[in-house]
Amino acid sequence: MEKVTATNSDIEKAAGVLRAGGLVAFPTETVYGLGANAEDSAAVARVFQVKGRPPTHPLIVHIGGAEHLGEWVEDVPATARLLAERFWPGPLTLVLRRGGRVSLEATGGLETVAVRVPDHPVALALLSAFGGGVAGPSANRFGSVSPTTANDVRAELGDAVDFVLDGGPCEVGVESTIVDATGEIPSVLRPGGVTREDLEAVLGRRLAVHSTSRIRVPGQHPSHYAPRARVVLVEPEKVVAEAELAQELGHQVGVLLPPSFADAPVKAHAVVAVPDSMAAYARGLYGFLRKLDQRGCDLIVASLPVEEGLGLAIANRLRRAAGPRPSE
Numbered sequence: 001m002e003k004v005t006a007t008n009s010d011i012e013k014a015a016g017v018l019r020a021g022g023l024v025a026f027p028t029e030t031v032y033g034l035g036a037n038a039e040d041s042a043a044v045a046r047v048f049q050v051k052g053r054p055p056t057h058p059l060i061v062h063i064g065g066a067e068h069l070g071e072w073v074e075d076v077p078a079t080a081r082l083l084a085e086r087f088w089p090g091p092l093t094l095v096l097r098r099g100g101r102v103s104l105e106a107t108g109g110l111e112t113v114a115v116r117v118p119d120h121p122v123a124l125a126l127l128s129a130f131g132g133g134v135a136g137p138s139a140n141r142f143g144s145v146s147p148t149t150a151n152d153v154r155a156e157l158g159d160a161v162d163f164v165l166d167g168g169p170c171e172v173g174v175e176s177t178i179v180d181a182t183g184e185i186p187s188v189l190r191p192g193g194v195t196r197e198d199l200e201a202v203l204g205r206r207l208a209v210h211s212t213s214r215i216r217v218p219g220q221h222p223s224h225y226a227p228r229a230r231v232v233l234v235e236p237e238k239v240v241a242e243a244e245l246a247q248e249l250g251h252q253v254g255v256l257l258p259p260s261f262a263d264a265p266v267k268a269h270a271v272v273a274v275p276d277s278m279a280a281y282a283r284g285l286y287g288f289l290r291k292l293d294q295r296g297c298d299l300i301v302a303s304l305p306v307e308e309g310l311g312l313a314i315a316n317r318l319r320r321a322a323g324p325r326p327s328e
């Protein structure tokens, strides 16, 4: 479905940039990635520098197929094998014990490594032409909204990236689901494009979701997936009133209007009617936030969708965009 605009010669050029230790922004089905040769410590270090990302935040290693998994991890437990077979290529990242091939910079010094096979023809062509693994976070500055078009990448990173491969707008729109598959019982570290329900159906068991674990430090952790505007989350039926109040108080208010209130007139600076379908909402989410920023909003009022299916990932991103609340 993606509008593929990268040509074969673009892909060859991008593979050459990776081989030479450069950085390539590339499309995936989730969001655009900022890629470097996963075996090249210096190139990986530049990814952290360009993103402004702390070196302890590990990257995802993108590989061309499940058959290469064994080259990057120490061992592949049966559960991980099952998930890889079922969901790759696709928006699922598996955290496993690190193999010797991946640079320690990419894993932030951890003894585990996050790996996935992206489901995008341009990403797969790049991985095939390059032949190795591509370590890459989302192609945005640390903490901000992930890019879902090549233009978003250019706006975020400009000349700091050596080459941008354009693969059209991302189909899924939120990042991959990260599953810790190191132990006997897998758990979800970040909800994303593969739903918890899909994982549970394949595994035949319930899964724990630890989506805000580890890196949350009360009051200190910067918000992630955040637009410039402050994001305020309220109940769906309070979105309109909250937005109008803030607008009256002098804010430039952007509204993510829930589907059940789609026809409500809202006195606000900018209004985005949220799609009814969760797939369409996920696909559009980061674009909506970018648009409200570009329109000059300083405050965005939104509500959380029902936290099932893709709604779980959308709610997770909105919560993180709103930042840690004082009580947490």
Ligand code: TXA
Residues within 6 Å of the ligand: 028, 030, 031, 032, 033, 034, 057, 058, 059, 060, 091, 093, 095, 107, 110, 112, 113, 114, 118, 136, 137, 138, 139, 174, 175, 176, 177, 178, 189, 190
């Ligand atoms: O869809 C995606 O996952 C996109 C595309 C480009 O593949 N990538 C992405 O990367 O979202 P990034 O760097 O923005 O997020 C990677 C996440 C981070 O939250 C990081 O902490 C986690 O993966 N991660 C990476 N390695 C890990 C590890 N060994 N253990 C636990 N978490 C890990």
Ligand code: MG
Residues within 6 Å of the ligand: 137, 138, 146
């Ligand atoms: Mg990111």
